[in-house]
Amino acid sequence: MNTPAHLLVMRFSAMGDVAMTVPVIKQLLQQHPQLTITFVSDVKFSALFDDIPRLTFFGADIHGKYNGFAGLIKLFNQLKQIENITAVADLHDVLRSKVLSFLFKASGKKVKVIDKGREEKKELTRKHDKILKPLRTSFQRYADVFNALGYPVNLSNKQERIKLGVNNSIEALLTNRHQTKIGVAPFGKHKEKTYPIEEMEKVIAALSACNHTIFLFGGSNERLQFEAWQKVYPNVINMAGRLSFKEELILISHLDLMISMDSGNMHLASLYGVPVVSIWGATHPFAGFYGFGQNPSNAVQADLYCRPCSVFGNKTCYRGDWACMNLIAPQRIINKVDDIIK
16 A cells, blocks of 8 residues: 555553554554554653654543543544544554544544454453463554554564663763663552562562662652662662653663563563563463563563463452462562573
8 A cells, every 4th residue: 555644543541551552553654654643542641652753642631621421522523633534543442442433433434443352361361271372462463453454564573772862860860870770660550460569679679789770660659668668778769750751761761671560661661672571470471461572581470270360460369369479489580680681
């Protein structure tokens, strides 16, 4: 297809899911020079799409101005005013995007929707008779939508190392720090996706003793825990609430390594080719949410008959002992770090 085209692409939801669209979008645009994209997502994720040629980010305040059904109608009326939209890619397939897709289809636009493989994921996570096999990744599922629109994506699973330009705030953090720079994002959205905090402290203590610089990433509600670690362990720096999202991305791009749960920070580090030691509990890389370009051997997980019990980690451990996390020894994580940075 050689005629100019303008795709409207929608993906809302959590930061990690939106971040996973970025490598696919970049490769799509590189392979189709005639293509332009308007990407619609939560306004707070705009920094993920900075400096992508031929992409315009439309930030939608989905919890304010565009909340509810009336808000979706308002959002649709805004989006349909964008000139020369030739087709719509729904990379989410939830109620919000279904409504918008229906309205675009009714207005005559070609619309294609992601196949999330919900039945396969149920078979992977059910309590009995699991079918334990790797499913199509989210990256492949995103690419499938563009293929269906007539824009095939040859999806390379390689991510080049990218270091974003630093501003004064980031330069001050990096200046005179010759040690290995390790990011640690120790929390997940759910307990089933969070390594026990007392065990993570052992990891941080060991890395601090090796004179690595450790940057702690998390939300403002985790700041007190980070501050406590910062007081006890040398070279540990609390980053919670200190930087804008854009500045966090810049700092992450300059790390030598990230340690994270199955969470958004794994995907943010992956965008810049930063190796990630990821820790998996109730969820599993087989569900298709592993970091783009990451080495599968860097996933730390316990081999248990009950795993995975959930796609997103939002179901309480039915065993009640959270063995999937509690059986992972801190030394396993430390060994992975050593293997990568040696």
